[in-house]
Amino acid sequence: MDYDQFNAKYRQIFxxxxxxxxxxxxxxxxxxxxxxxxxxxxxxxxxxxxxxADLEGVLEYEAEPLSPAMVEAVRAHARADAATGTPAERIARLEAGMAEIARIAATAEPAEQASILEMNDSLHMLIGAVRSDLG
Incomplete structure (x- = not known):
């Protein structure tokens, strides 16, 4: 099993x-x-x-269906968070994902905006981790 195979199965479920x-x-x-x-x-x-863990979090929202903005933000986060590519490619993808999530939050309902923007916290931390791996 390689990451691409895992990711394909994950995407199918998600x-x-x-x-x-x-x-x-x-x-x-x-x-x-x-x-x-x-x-x-x-x-x-x-x-x-x-x-x-992200998927499990999404499934916890069963009481209320996810809004289209939240679904879009979760998908943007998953794309940005992919562990493939060079460190520079990963950082660029993470930064682009953060920008996309900010754009989604700006158009979301006010009650959801903060929750959507919080997704950028983990991407920001991952950027720091990838940069530290570069030495």
Whole structure:
């Protein structure tokens, strides 16, 4: 199992979240956790675990359906957070993701704007981590 294979399975599950109740995804989450544990690269494994945590967070919102803005922001975060590419490519993707999330927040309902913008915190921290890996 490599990260691209994991990510394909994750995307397939994530893209169907709106069509099923949360309980439906329990076996899929368990399977994703097993697949993530098989990833040899520490950064890729951490990235996979973070994606799973994001997915679990999305599923916790079952009481209220996610707004289109929130779904768009979660997807932008997942794209930006991908562990592929050179450090420079990752930083550029992370920065672009932060800009996209800020744009989404600016057009979202006022009650959601802060929650959407909070997604940038983890991307900002990841930029710092990637930069520190560069030495």
């Amino acid at each position: 893209d169907s979240v709106e069509s099923q109740p949360s309980a439906y995804f329990a076996p899929d989450i368990a399977r994703l956790k097993l697949l993530a544990a098989e990833l040899e690269d520490v950064h890729e494994r951490t990235e996979a675990e973070n994606l799973i």
